[in-house]
Amino acid sequence: MPPCAYVDGDLLIVKAVYFFFFSGMACVAPYMSIYMRHLGLLPSQTGVITATKNFTSAFIKPLLGSIADKTGRHKTVAILTVLTASALHFSLLFVPPVPSSSGPQTTQLERAKTQSWFSLTFWLVFWITFTSHGAQWSATSQVEAATYLITKKKDGSTYGQQRLWGSVGYGLLSLLSGVAMDTFTKSTLPDNPGNKTDYSVTFYMFLAFMLVSSGCLLVLDDWSTGPSVSFLKGMGSLLSQIHLVIFLFAVLLLGAQDGAGDTFMYWHLKDLGASQTVIGTNMFVRTVAEVPLFFVSGWFIDKIGHVWALQLSFLTFALNFLGYSFIRNPWWAVLIDVIHGYQAVTWTAATSYASMSAQGDLQAVAQGIVSATFYGLGYGVGNLVSGPVFHRYGAVVLFRSLTVFCLIGFFLFYLLYRCFGKKENPTDPGTDRGEDTVPMLVSDEDMPKPDAFLHGGSITTGAGETLGSLRLVRPQFEQPGNEIEQFSS
Structure with missing residues (x-):
């Protein structure tokens, strides 16, 4: 039998969707906070913009998921959201920087004295990210719902084995895009005042990968399950499960921590003198570290349970933030972020738990709720609080505060689950399972x-x-x- 006979076409295209979509996002997502700095925005303004776009996505993601469920046209909704959001995101390249009243050599510090919250730059970035972010990532939630529906039909296939290709693409292109920016800037702008980075090359790379990702979605077999219940009814059905609400609360806390770290960690590295290559290498290492953990995440979660898998996330985040607070050379962040690879287990535990808690016709809504909780509400709260802290007290205080917050979250989730959620949770070891016991006649x-x-x-x-x-x-x-x-x- 030829080797290609062993290749599952559906899963191969799913892998391609993840690879190209996350490759495109890697070209711009890691650099958005420092791109806003490049445009002349302040840390507090960056925090407000990032928080607002994440709060908005908390509603857009489940809403688009419910539209896909209600109409039964999941594939169409996913493709349209990717194309629309990509066009909006690409337009950020053409936003003019904040004008300086002190001449071309103005530092960030000097701009802070005259920066206005009503500048054209601020509002353009605000509204573009406000409308594009939620739509961009809602497509991922819908593809994740499709992945769970497809893998359930395939013996021996798991979500992690498909999703790891997203990490491969994200890690590889975050490195290549960082190198490309440094190379392009040095080769074309040798006399660049202030050594400003040219971000245009990565925006064009982003657009190219997103178009390829849309093409992969187009050839993927339609995963629609037919029209289902309304959004509010579906959400009510899911959130009526106390154990799921407690689990989502932990996802919210983790999202707040991750959002604060992702936004201001790269700003901190820039303050330490990091080049785009250093930042790209950092992102490459942290995402490549996810690959083996995505591969074994299903086995690992089966061994320790979804709840403990999520609880360990608090501890890994705490180690990450504590390490950030001590570094003085930006290259040390590359070594520290190996720990960040555990987020593969975090995300697999969150999405698979939601999938098992939802009926077949509520998969897109369930994944939308998880994604909105982590990347929407969680990231929004994290950025809204961390922006002023970073601006007023600096990176060291911010990251050590986040370390303490992680430890508090660990014990809070443990207590809530043990007191209110354990008896209702059917997924984890040590819990009474109806399917594991013989019914008494x-x-x-x-x-x-x-x-x-x-x-x-x-x-x-x-x-x-x-x-x-x-x-x-x-x-x-x-x-x-x-x-x-x-x-x-």
Whole structure:
């Protein structure tokens, strides 16, 4: 049999979608906070813009997911959201920088004294990111829903084995785009005042990868399951599960921490003198570290359970932030961010837990809620709080505060789950599972005593289906040869 006969076409295209989509996002997403700095915006303004776009995506993602579920046209909705959001995101390249009243050699520090919250630059960036961010990432939620629907039909296939290709693309292109910016800037702008980075090359790379990703979505078999329930009814059904609400609360806390770290970690590295190559290498290492963990994430979660997998996320984040607070050379962040690879387990645990808690026709809504909670509400809260802290107290105070916050989140989630969610959670080891126990046909109080007789009678299911008749006879072990009549159909 030829080797290509072993290749599953559906899963191959899913891998391609993840690879090209995250490759495109890697060209701009890691650099957005420092691109805003490049345009002349302040840390507090960057925090407000980032928080607002994430809050908006908290509503856009589940809303678009519900539209896909309600209409049954998941593929069409995913393609349109990618194309629309990519066009808007690409337009950020043409936003003019904040004009300086002190001449071309004005530093960031000098601009801060005259910067206005009503500048054209601020509002253009604000509205473009406001409208594009949620749509951009909602397509990922829909593809993740499709991945779970497809892999459930494929024996031996897991979500992590598909999603790891997104990390491969993200890590590879974050490195290449960083090198490209440094190379392009040095080769074309040797007399550049202030050594400003030219970001145009990465925006064009971003657009190219997004178009290829849309093409892959176009050839992917439609994963629609048909029209389903309304958005509010579906969300109400999902959020009526207390254990899922507690799990989403932990996802929210982790999103707040990750959002604060992602936005201002690169700003901190820039303050330490990092080049675009250093930042690209950092992102390459942190995402490539996710690849093996995505591959084994399903096995790992089966061993320790979804809840413990998520709890360990708080500890890995704490180690990351503590390390950031001590570095003085930006290259040390590359070594520290190996720990960040654990986020592969974090995300697999969050999405798979939501998938198991949702009915088949609510998969897109469930994934939208998880993504909106982490990248929307979580990132929004994290950026809204961390922006002023970074601006007023600096990076060291911010990252050590986040370390303490991670430890508080670890114990808070542990207590909430143990007190309110454990009995309802059907997914983790150590929890009573209905499918793992043999159902009792007769209750304990109705069980006959050891020396009792029961003549006649029948056994039926809860639906009234007759399984057979039962006749018990007193066992007489002291007389060999006696036989016990048990079941007769």
